[in-house]
Amino acid sequence: MDEAHADLTGTGEAANGLIRAAVGPDGRLRDLYVHPQVLGATPYGPVMEACDLPEEIKKAVNAALDDLEDKIRQSTGDLLGELGADLERVTENFERAIDQIHRYRPSPKPAAVLAPVPVRGSGS
Template sequence: MAADPVSGDFTRMLDATMQALGAVSAPAAGADGEPAEPPAGEAADGQVRAELGPDGRLRSLWVEPRLMRLGSEELTEHITTAVNAAIDAMRGATTPPQAGDLSQLREQLAEVRDSAVPRLGSFLAALTEAQDRLARGGPR
């Protein structure tokens, strides 16, 4: 039996949706295909470094131990500068931070595609057959 155009369209739609979800939930990659560096910012000539996680929250903060001799006001200014630079780097990135893990949704869509689409095709074929029988004047 030939593939039904409706179920074929449905399959293509689900495949496109799964591909889009895969692109959204995949880790961001740099130009060379390697995972992109997390957004980070520096201050005090690299002596303070802030790194953000994929959710946009502060992942790590590194301060050169010698800077601990500074007064708390000056040290916190450097930290604030580094964190703000990391936020600016995140905002300037081409890929926004991920809202969450979409792998479970992707798996569910794959399951729908693999199980529901064949059933939908069978259902549509049965409807078409019933319609043909009715058009010929009743059950046969």
């Protein structure tokens, strides 16, 4: 894993914020929070049925992974933009140097054209 991204964390939530997840750049789940009201007794009953819990957890984790991907893409995009500008400067300097070499280098003289030498046959 890239050290520049080691501290990045993607976060996501589901069930109206009652389930929250955080993932690291290595793709591992760093934190999972499930509010006690999700399955606990409330005056109106549980917020969701137990059978719905895994799906809601997946939604929170996937949202956290999407958030992490966006953060990495954004930070990498900034880096790539800087590298592109550096490359452009290097290319311009290189082209300028090549132009100077061509300006100060004497042009090559054309090669002498040699007349064909007749070949004598060996037959008598």
